[in-house]
Amino acid sequence: xxxxxxxxxxxxxxxxxxxxxxxxxxxxxxxxxxxxxxxxxxxxxxxxxxxxxxxxxxxxxxxxxxxxxxxxxxxxxxxxxxxxxxxxxxxxxxxxxxxxxxxxxxxxxxxxxxxxxxxxxxxxxxxxxxxxxxxxxxxxxxxxxxxxxxxxxxxxxxxxxxxxxxxxxxxxxxxxxxxxxxxxxxxxxxxxxxxxxxxxxxxxxxxx
Amino acid sequence: xxxxxxxxxxxxxxxxxxxxxxxxxxxxxxxxxxxxxxxxxxxxxxxxxxxxxxxxxxx
Amino acid sequence: xxxxxxxxxxxxxxxxxxxxxxxxxxxxxxxxxxxxxxxxxxxxxxxxxxxxxxxxxxxxxxxxxxxxxxxxxxxxxxxxxxxxxxxxxxxxxxxxxxxxxxxxxxxxxxxxxxxxxxxxxxxxxxxxxxxxxxxxxxxxxxxxxxxxxxxxxxxxxxxxxxxxxxxxxxxxxxxxxxxxxxxxxxxxxxxxxxxxxxxxxxxxxxxxxxxxxxxxxxxxxxxxxxxxxxxxxxxxxxxxxxxxxxxxxxxxxxxxxxxxxxxxxxxxxxxxxxxxxxxxxxxxxxxxxxxxxxxxxxxxxxxxxxxxxxxxxxxx
Ligand code: HEM
Numbered sequence: 277x278x279x280x281x282x283x284x285x286x287x288x289x290x291x292x293x294x295x296x297x298x299x300x301x302x303x304x305x306x307x308x309x310x311x312x313x314x315x316x317x318x319x320x321x322x323x324x325x326x327x328x329x330x331x332x333x334x335x336x337x338x339x340x341x342x343x344x345x346x347x348x349x350x351x352x353x354x355x356x357x358x359x360x361x362x363x364x365x366x367x368x369x370x371x372x373x374x375x376x377x378x379x380x381x382x383x384x385x386x387x388x389x390x391x392x393x394x395x396x397x398x399x400x401x402x403x404x405x406x407x408x409x410x411x412x413x414x415x416x417x418x419x420x421x422x423x424x425x426x427x428x429x430x431x432x433x434x435x436x437x438x439x440x441x442x443x444x445x446x447x448x449x450x451x452x453x454x455x456x457x458x459x460x461x462x463x464x465x466x467x468x469x470x471x472x473x474x475x476x477x478x479x480x481x482x483x484x
Numbered sequence: 485x486x487x488x489x490x491x492x493x494x495x496x497x498x499x500x501x502x503x504x505x506x507x508x509x510x511x512x513x514x515x516x517x518x519x520x521x522x523x524x525x526x527x528x529x530x531x532x533x534x535x536x537x538x539x540x541x542x543x
Numbered sequence: 544x545x546x547x548x549x550x551x552x553x554x555x556x557x558x559x560x561x562x563x564x565x566x567x568x569x570x571x572x573x574x575x576x577x578x579x580x581x582x583x584x585x586x587x588x589x590x591x592x593x594x595x596x597x598x599x600x601x602x603x604x605x606x607x608x609x610x611x612x613x614x615x616x617x618x619x620x621x622x623x624x625x626x627x628x629x630x631x632x633x634x635x636x637x638x639x640x641x642x643x644x645x646x647x648x649x650x651x652x653x654x655x656x657x658x659x660x661x662x663x664x665x666x667x668x669x670x671x672x673x674x675x676x677x678x679x680x681x682x683x684x685x686x687x688x689x690x691x692x693x694x695x696x697x698x699x700x701x702x703x704x705x706x707x708x709x710x711x712x713x714x715x716x717x718x719x720x721x722x723x724x725x726x727x728x729x730x731x732x733x734x735x736x737x738x739x740x741x742x743x744x745x746x747x748x749x750x751x752x753x754x755x756x757x758x759x760x761x762x763x764x765x766x767x768x769x770x771x772x773x774x775x776x777x778x779x780x781x782x783x784x785x786x787x788x789x790x791x792x793x794x795x796x797x798x799x800x801x802x803x804x805x806x807x808x809x810x811x812x813x814x815x816x817x818x819x820x821x822x823x824x825x826x827x828x829x830x831x832x833x834x835x836x837x838x839x840x841x842x843x844x845x846x847x848x849x850x851x852x853x854x855x856x857x858x859x
Contacts, residue, residue: 308564309557311852315528318573321566325573329581346592349490355592356492356585359787363584364577366792367517371525378529379848380839382830384554394827401792408790414593415784418768421759422775429637429813431644434629434651439756442749474557475849476550476840478856492589496786500772507801509778513788529847 303468311475316379319372320467326365327460331453333358342412342445362404369397381473389470392463399456406448409438420444551836559852593771593784598740598754601763602731606705610728612761614700616656617720618693621760623656630654630756637813644813652752660757661727664739674726677719684718692718708732775800795819 281288336354337345345351373393376382382390409420420438427433437443501512510518548555602609615621619633627636628645629652636645665678681689699714710725730736740754758764765774773779780797783789799805799815808814829835839845846853 307561310560310562311849313533313851314848315531315533316848321570321573325577329577353490356590357581359590360584361581367521370521374525378839378844387830390830391827413595417595418773421755426812426816428645430816431648434648439752440750474554475852476845477555493587495589500786502772511782513786514781514791517788517791
């Protein structure tokens, strides 16, 4: 089959831009520069894997509704999966953050990668927080009545009411996961576009 | 399936244990998590990464 | 290259080699490992689920605390009554320097503690002669008369007793207050108040603002939280009930609440929030902040991470 590109077309132009920005061998490379040789590099992928488990276990919890896990031991077990995957998610993310900091992985035009990472981190904290106040148990009663003071003091409490279970649950299961997923996608695409940051040049080698 | 199949083996529902050091108070569970995190970071940067010894320079 | 090379910002293009690295296999292994670890932790440790308390449990456990809290909603000394925005205009609320953020946004979740917590729930009870009379007496009284009743009752309330299921205060010139407080306590102990506070907006509800604020105005909820090591001055924000790990990532946020000026300031919350927002912006902008962005190069931890690379460079 012969294939001719139609010139002067929005679709063609957009496709060409995509392909130029992220050709398939850059999106899914089969090699890495030789300096990519440390366990610290696996923590980004581990965070991604943990995020997948968080979302999968959250979807299982959603199947039978928000009260299910209080009354069913199967539901409680699914809740345990959700809780522990969140702990692993944050664990891996923090190790990832430390690693990227000490590699100064924002160098060479990667500042936006770092910044999407930080925003994902903050979004994840908000997502976890809304999860804690959506538990509908003693913990959520205490956390919400305490946290209201901080959020109210900023003025945001008038719109983001942590005592409103329905609102918090919606943020927890729709808005914040969506934001976290989109941000993570952006973050990982940026990593692929830029490639992995090279080591610092050692002073001895820099001599021109 | 009986319900007890899904009960945790070692539930941590007992009253929490806390470490006090001057004004710092931290639950043993959180302390363990943070220590493990630091330990994991150190291990990740020092442990030899397998399968990457002498590689072919394919360039 | 005319521009000076900045080691914390720029990189020289990589001229070295590449070697095989299977990112999809890496990702698959990570997924399996994380999945198994989650499974093991869930099977072994489970997760906490401490039952929610109700106004019914509270008022049965400590009826006098409940009755005193109900009174504080009437005499406007409760936390909610004095809160300010977003619940009412009783106070300016917290300020960040000259910024009265909460006040400027205003009372967008208006709560009238007298009506919302006491009078309206009582009106929803089935008619009983003394209660109906009391409510009529209350609604036809002038506001001056009401506050006179409330303050006489408040003065006498130090000697409030709870005997045979009845809240009693010996005082005169208190209008219907003994009837109102006693009936509200009975209502709470029966569980009816829990219902009345969530159904004010109609049949369906997902909003627990009123009962949560009422619970938080009493001391029962806080005493349970204190027992579980969850209060703010116990670094409670990071903690979970039982022996479970909590939100350890909130360590810095909860840290500020332990030290001056934050732990002593009436504006502690907004100061800590302001500080944390500023610090988040700093974290966001690390790649652009001289000094902060040089720490990785100066600490030389990268020498460990890339040791194979530097070894092979040294050999050349
Ligand atoms: C949901 C959270 C996150 C996920 C799923 C994630 C995922 C990833 C992945 C898969 C990579 C490439 C592999 C690697 O080098 O580890 C990466 C790279 C990177 N991440 Fe993240 N990340 C997250 C959060 C963060 C955070 C919080 C930061 C820092 C504040 C950050 C900063 C970076 C940087 C700078 C790179 C580029 C690495 C390089 O070029 O060597 N990420 N991330």
